[in-house]
Amino acid sequence: MTGPRGNPFARIRIIAREEYRRALETRWLFGFTALFAILVLGLSYFGLAQGREVGFQGFSRVTLSLMNLVLFLVPLTGLIVGVGSVAGSGEALPLLLAQPVSRREVLLGKYLGLGAALTAAQALGFGGGGVVVAFQTGSDQIAGFAALTILSVVLGWLSLATALCLASLFPDRLRALSAALLLWLGMVVLYDIAILGATAMLRGMSLQVVLVPALLLNPVDLVRVLITIAVGSGALFGPTSAVLVRFFGETGGILLAMGLLVVETVVPLFIALRVFRARDW
Amino acid sequence: MIRERGRVSALGGAALLFALAASAASPPAGATTIRVPAEPGALAEAASRAADGDSLLLASGVHRGGAVIRRRLALRGEPGAEVDGGGTGSVLRLMASGASVSDLTVRGSGPRPLTIDAGIYVQNASGVTLTRLRFEDVLYGIAAERSDSLRIEHCILRGRATPTSGIRRGRQASEGNGIHLWYCRDVVVRRTRVRRFVDGIYLSFTFRAQIEENLLWDNARYGLHTMYNQENRLLRNRFTENVAGCALMFSNHLVLEGNDFVRNRGPRTYGLLLRDCSDGRFAHNRLAENTVALFMDGSNRNQIVENLIQDNGWGVLLFSSCDDNEFSRNNFWNNDYPVALDMRRSNNRFDDGAVGNYWSENAPYDLNGDGVSDVPYSPVSAFAFLSKQFPDLALFSKSPAVTALSMAERTIPALRPSDIVDRYPLVAPEQAAPPAVAGRPPAAPTGPNRAAAAAGFGLIALFGAAGFIGAIRMR
Numbered sequence: 001m002t003g004p005r006g007n008p009f010a011r012i013r014i015i016a017r018e019e020y021r022r023a024l025e026t027r028w029l030f031g032f033t034a035l036f037a038i039l040v041l042g043l044s045y046f047g048l049a050q051g052r053e054v055g056f057q058g059f060s061r062v063t064l065s066l067m068n069l070v071l072f073l074v075p076l077t078g079l080i081v082g083v084g085s086v087a088g089s090g091e092a093l094p095l096l097l098a099q100p101v102s103r104r105e106v107l108l109g110k111y112l113g114l115g116a117a118l119t120a121a122q123a124l125g126f127g128g129g130g131v132v133v134a135f136q137t138g139s140d141q142i143a144g145f146a147a148l149t150i151l152s153v154v155l156g157w158l159s160l161a162t163a164l165c166l167a168s169l170f171p172d173r174l175r176a177l178s179a180a181l182l183l184w185l186g187m188v189v190l191y192d193i194a195i196l197g198a199t200a201m202l203r204g205m206s207l208q209v210v211l212v213p214a215l216l217l218n219p220v221d222l223v224r225v226l227i228t229i230a231v232g233s234g235a236l237f238g239p240t241s242a243v244l245v246r247f248f249g250e251t252g253g254i255l256l257a258m259g260l261l262v263v264e265t266v267v268p269l270f271i272a273l274r275v276f277r278a279r280d281w
Numbered sequence: 282m283i284r285e286r287g288r289v290s291a292l293g294g295a296a297l298l299f300a301l302a303a304s305a306a307s308p309p310a311g312a313t314t315i316r317v318p319a320e321p322g323a324l325a326e327a328a329s330r331a332a333d334g335d336s337l338l339l340a341s342g343v344h345r346g347g348a349v350i351r352r353r354l355a356l357r358g359e360p361g362a363e364v365d366g367g368g369t370g371s372v373l374r375l376m377a378s379g380a381s382v383s384d385l386t387v388r389g390s391g392p393r394p395l396t397i398d399a400g401i402y403v404q405n406a407s408g409v410t411l412t413r414l415r416f417e418d419v420l421y422g423i424a425a426e427r428s429d430s431l432r433i434e435h436c437i438l439r440g441r442a443t444p445t446s447g448i449r450r451g452r453q454a455s456e457g458n459g460i461h462l463w464y465c466r467d468v469v470v471r472r473t474r475v476r477r478f479v480d481g482i483y484l485s486f487t488f489r490a491q492i493e494e495n496l497l498w499d500n501a502r503y504g505l506h507t508m509y510n511q512e513n514r515l516l517r518n519r520f521t522e523n524v525a526g527c528a529l530m531f532s533n534h535l536v537l538e539g540n541d542f543v544r545n546r547g548p549r550t551y552g553l554l555l556r557d558c559s560d561g562r563f564a565h566n567r568l569a570e571n572t573v574a575l576f577m578d579g580s581n582r583n584q585i586v587e588n589l590i591q592d593n594g595w596g597v598l599l600f601s602s603c604d605d606n607e608f609s610r611n612n613f614w615n616n617d618y619p620v621a622l623d624m625r626r627s628n629n630r631f632d633d634g635a636v637g638n639y640w641s642e643n644a645p646y647d648l649n650g651d652g653v654s655d656v657p658y659s660p661v662s663a664f665a666f667l668s669k670q671f672p673d674l675a676l677f678s679k680s681p682a683v684t685a686l687s688m689a690e691r692t693i694p695a696l697r698p699s700d701i702v703d704r705y706p707l708v709a710p711e712q713a714a715p716p717a718v719a720g721r722p723p724a725a726p727t728g729p730n731r732a733a734a735a736a737g738f739g740l741i742a743l744f745g746a747a748g749f750i751g752a753i754r755m756r
Contacts, residue, residue: 017755024752033749068681120748127742134735142734149741192682196664199671211673225676 011101015109016116023081023117032077033121039069040129063144066129067227070152071188071220075159078118079180082163085110086276087176103277111164111269118156126152144231151223154258158219158265165268168275187220216257219264226257314338321345324364328354333377339364339385347372350380358385365389371402372419381410390419394457399424400438403431411436421457422478429466433473440478442501456501458483462490470495480506481523484513492518503528504545515540520552526571528554535561542568552593555580562586568593574616577603586610586633587711594678595621596660598669599629609633612710614641617678618665626700631660637703639710647708658706659697662687666698 023029043065086093086107096106126149133145163180170176195214202210215221312334317327319342327337328348335354341361348364350356350373363386366372370391373382382401391398399421403409407429414436416422422438425431442456459475460482462468468490474497475481481497484490485508493516497504504520507513510532517539520526526545529535535558542552552571555561557579567589568574574593575585579602587610590596596616597608601624608631613619619640620631631637636653638660645654664683668674677683690697 021752021755024749068684072681116748117752120745120752122745123741124745124749127738127740127745130738130741131735134731134738142731145738146734149738189682189685192677192680193686196667196674196677196682196686199674200667211676215676221680224680 008102008105012105012109012112015096015101015106016113019085019110019113020117021113023085023114024120028084029077029081029117029121032073033124036069036073036121036125037128040066040125041132043069043129063133063148063227063231066145067148067224067231070148070155071224074122074152074155075187075220076184078156078159079163079166079184080177081114081118082160083167083176083180084173085114086164086167087171087173104273107164107168107273107276111160114160115157118160119153122149122153122156144227147230148227151227154261154265155219155223158261161265161269161272165272165275168272168279171279187218191218192221216260219261222257222260226254312336316340317344318342319344319362324348328352347374349374349376351376353377353379355380356382356385358383360384362386363388366391366400368392369398370396371399371424373401375401375403375406375409378407379409380406381412382414383410383412384414386415386417388417388419390421392420394420397421397424397457397461399457399461403428407431410434416440419457421461422459422475424457424461425465425468426463427465428462429468431462431465431468433460433468433470435471436473438473438475438478440476442477442479458506459497459500462487465490469493474498475504476500480504482506484508484510486510488512490514491516494518496521497527498522500524506530507532512536514538519543520545522546525550525554526552528556529558530554530556531558533559533561535563537561537563538565540566542566542571542574544570546570546572551576555583559583563588567591568596573598577606579603581605583607588612589614590619591615594618594675595665597621599627601627603627603629605629607633608638609636610707610711611638612641613638613660614710618662618668620660620701621665621669622661622699622701623666623669624699629701631701631703632705635705637705637707639707640703641710643706645706645708652708654706654708657702657704659699659702661697661699661701663690663698 097103126145130142130145130149134142162183166179166183167176170179195211198210215225313332314336315327315331316338317323318340322345324337324339324344325346325348328350331337331352331354333353335352337354337356339356339358339362341359343363343365345365345367347366347370354377356373362384364372366387366389368389368391372387372390375382387400390400398419400416400419401411401414401423402421403423403425405427408431409425409428410432411423412432412434416436416438419438419440422440423433423436438459440457440459456479458480459478460470460473461480462482462484464486466488468484468487470482470490471493473495475495476497476499479501480503481500482492482495482505483503484506487507488511490510490513492505492513495518497518498521500523502523503525504523505515505518505527507529508531512534513532514536515527515538516536519541521541521543523545526542527540528551537553545552550572552568552574553563553566554576555578559581561580561583563583563585564587569589569591571593573595574590574597576598577583578600581604583606585606585608589612591612591614593616596613596619599606599620599622601622604627606629608629610633619642622629637658640658640660643654643658645656645658647654649655664674664678664686668678
């Protein structure tokens with residue numbers, strides 16, 4: 001038996017398994033999954049029923065309302081679950097750190113376990129919703145829904161990485177949670193309001209110079225734009241969309257956007273690893 | 282060449298009338314039917330030798346080389362008859378009043394827009410009738426100038442433009458319009474399908490035209506485009522998947538009823554665009570899934586009643602150059618911005634003094650039960666107002682921030698950007714407009730197979746469920 005002793009991957013796997021089991025055991029994630037599945041199914045079904053009343057199929061409205069749900073819930077869940085598993089987890093973390101495992105392995109294990117749990121929850125919710133959407137709508141909506149599923153999972157992993165970074169920076173549970181909630185509010189709501197305000201004040205400035213970089217910097221906005229384009233209502237974006245659709249509509253643009261999302265995941269994770277290793281827990 | 286000469290009996294006259302459908306004059310006693318074989322040049326020769334009132338019956342097969350019709354002839358094709366212009370100039374030129382062409386396929390016009398190389402070019406001829414024709418591989422389909430009372434019915438036109446090529450620089454100049462009319466009065470276009478031209482139908486200085494039950498789709502610019510027309514009537518047409526549906530410019534006293542403007546989407550795309558069009562009536566139209574359903578600029582005193590405006594990005598985009606328009610009894614369903622405008626005050630009205638419109642995002646209450654909400658509704662949101670001025674902001678249209686903003690507006694009316702208000706919003710939608718009778722809508726773009734997609738998502742759901750069960754069993 002080789003055992004976990006000599007093999008870091010085996011040790012990471014053991015920690016991930018444990019984290020995964022615990023995440024799905026706690027009511028938080030279970031509640032999230034249930035809420036998610038119910039909302040996805042409900043919106044897919046009732047959202048479509050409403051569109052049919054006057055004889056036209058929705059403008060991919062299901063996907064778009066689900067998108068707002070995803071943009072609200074997924075970062076919130078990722079942040080809270082991630083912070084909760086490290087910061088202020090009582091005796092569990094020091095006990096785990098006392099085992100013959102490196103700190104990097106502990107953090108990576110936690111990350112993978114939580115990520116897998118979040119992915120499973122989303123898979124259940126979106127899978128069910130996707131079956132409903134596939135049966136109820138024209139096939140041109142499916143691509144948008146698939147993009148939503150993938151990007152939601154990506155956003156989940158991204159917010160988990162951010163959460164681990166915050167939890168390492170603020171070992172006090174309350175502080176870490178406050179920071180996470182502030183960050184969430186900032187990314188999801190305040191950032192856009194600030195940009196809207198800035199636009200109203202700047203008047204006439206070349207918006208593409210300001211808006212497009214602003215979109216690229218906030219992963220929540222980036223995901224929103226990608227989904228909107230995938231759904232096909234990118235047409236709504238007006239003249240800028242000509243630029244954006246040309247940009248994101250092609251392989252290079254998609255690669256760049258996904259690359260940015262990966263960078264925005266890896267950088268916080270890297271910081272988390274550095275800080276987590278140095279801290280005295 | 283076979284010539285069948287003989288007096289036209291009462292019975293034969295009926296057959297001739299079929300071809301001469303709209304020309305009121307009965308054929309003169311000496312009219313003959315000439316059968317033209319499918320040989321190169323035969324058609325041109327027959328056309329030059331025939332007399333006024335004769336019929337040319339084109340044999341099945343390809344007639345190479347076009348023809349110029351200078352006398353009042355009736356051209357009719359046997360099933361399978363085709364005229365091929367060979368790629369130079371216009372295929373058929375009609376220069377005689379009362380001439381008619383029917384039951385033919387016309388193909389192979391020249392490539393030059395300067396000379397308007399068309400399938401059929403009608404010049405200075407009134408009362409021409411074109412029926413059951415099919416146009417393929419032509420620069421322009423039907424072009425007409427100074428030709429009154431032209432009738433185009435049951436034709437199918439397909440051009441050389443591709444929907445994206447119009448955007449590419451320099452290409453547009455080399456492509457023409459499906460039906461291109463200049464200085465024609467009392468024209469009728471009915472039951473005709475046009476696709477893959479720059480403009481499906483282009484009318485300029487065309488008065489009292491009646492455009493009825495046509496399908497205009499997949500064109501590189503507009504489905505229908507008019508400039509400087511008066512009193513045109515557009516009835517029960519369907520405009521779909523054009524780069525822009527229908528653009529009416531400098532045209533007054535329009536009547537648009539029962540038309541469908543559906544899925545005209547793109548960065549600069551409108552379902553119905555009105556530029557300097559006044560005193561028109563727009564009723565029972567359905568505008569759905571367009572980027573902008575109705576765009577109005579410099580258009581005054583129009584009546585927009587009982588239309589369905591659903592699932593568009595912008596429902597009505599109104600410029601401050603518009604005045605005194607009235608919107609009533611319309612259904613506004615699920616538009617991202619039902620109304621966007623750039624003026625704080627305006628005398629465009631969103632009710633007729635007794636009844637307003639139905640707004641799906643309104644939450645009306647009606648205590649006296651008269652079907653009209655007890656409180657007015659303002660359809661212009663702060664964000665719509667802002668994004669009208671800065672279209673780039675539409676990037677944030679789906680942002681939760683914008684949702685939060687509109688909720689704030691509902692509670693704090695001081696945040697409302699415009700005084701425009703529907704004083705009598707309807708509690709329930711008006712009866713949906715009757716469906717247009719035009720040609721069948723084009724097939725939806727083919728996506729991934731529905732069952733395969735359902736199976737795929739089912740697998741994802743199973744994967745998630747297995748993850749949960751696995752977690753429980755780990756204990």
